[in-house]
Amino acid sequence: MVVAPIKTLSLKEFLEIPETKPASEYIHNQIVQKPMPKGRHSLLQYEICHVVNQCTKAKKIAYAFPELRCTFSDRSIVPDIAVFLWENIPFLTDAEIPDNFNIAPDWIIEILSPDQNANKVIGKILHSIQHGSKLGWLLDADDQSVLVFRPNQQLVLMTNGDRLPVLENIPLELTVNDIFSWLKMS
Numbered sequence: 164m165v166v167a168p169i170k171t172l173s174l175k176e177f178l179e180i181p182e183t184k185p186a187s188e189y190i191h192n193q194i195v196q197k198p199m200p201k202g203r204h205s206l207l208q209y210e211i212c213h214v215v216n217q218c219t220k221a222k223k224i225a226y227a228f229p230e231l232r233c234t235f236s237d238r239s240i241v242p243d244i245a246v247f248l249w250e251n252i253p254f255l256t257d258a259e260i261p262d263n264f265n266i267a268p269d270w271i272i273e274i275l276s277p278d279q280n281a282n283k284v285i286g287k288i289l290h291s292i293q294h295g296s297k298l299g300w301l302l303d304a305d306d307q308s309v310l311v312f313r314p315n316q317q318l319v320l321m322t323n324g325d326r327l328p329v330l331e332n333i334p335l336e337l338t339v340n341d342i343f344s345w346l347k348m349s
Contacts, residue, residue: 198276203304210345215315223249235267246270267295272300288312307343309349
């Protein structure tokens with residue numbers, strides 16, 4: 164992540180500036196621009212969203228959003244994937260999705276990019292867990308592992324055939340091998 168050389172802004176001021184590509188986040192009173200997603204990152208992000216939404220959307224269980232700005236506590240972050248249980252999606256009165264999500268996702272998924280600082284990404288997941296997220300995953304394509312975060316529980320490093328935890332009521336069974344097998348497109 165690159166820290167932009169911009170004066171310190173309040174969260175309110177940050178939210179008023181135009182969006183950047185790739186997205187910028189507001190963490191510890193600083194603007195931090197996310198790295199541009201590359202091939203493996205993009206593919207994993209798409210496949211996870213697709214698989215989650217395929218088994219949750221029709222039954223209104225949950226929805227996985229790619230690159231959704233979530234503003235809560237003193238931060239404004241853009242997780243690679245933000246999964247919200249259906250009852251926690253802040254629908255507008257006409258059942259449309261709002262532009263602003265001022266709540267932590269129920270499940271935050273981050274995909275580590277080669278040029279990202281792992282501890283900063285871990286900090287983002289931990290902050291989300293401390294403010295309402297029920298589950299966090301940090302995927303590392305280089306060593307094909309997933310670090311799992313849950314409130315009040317020890318971190319778990321999962322590899323190979325380990326079955327990954329998902330949110331309650333989501334009828335999805337995935338192993339670490341399943342996730343990283345999507346990188347092979349043959």
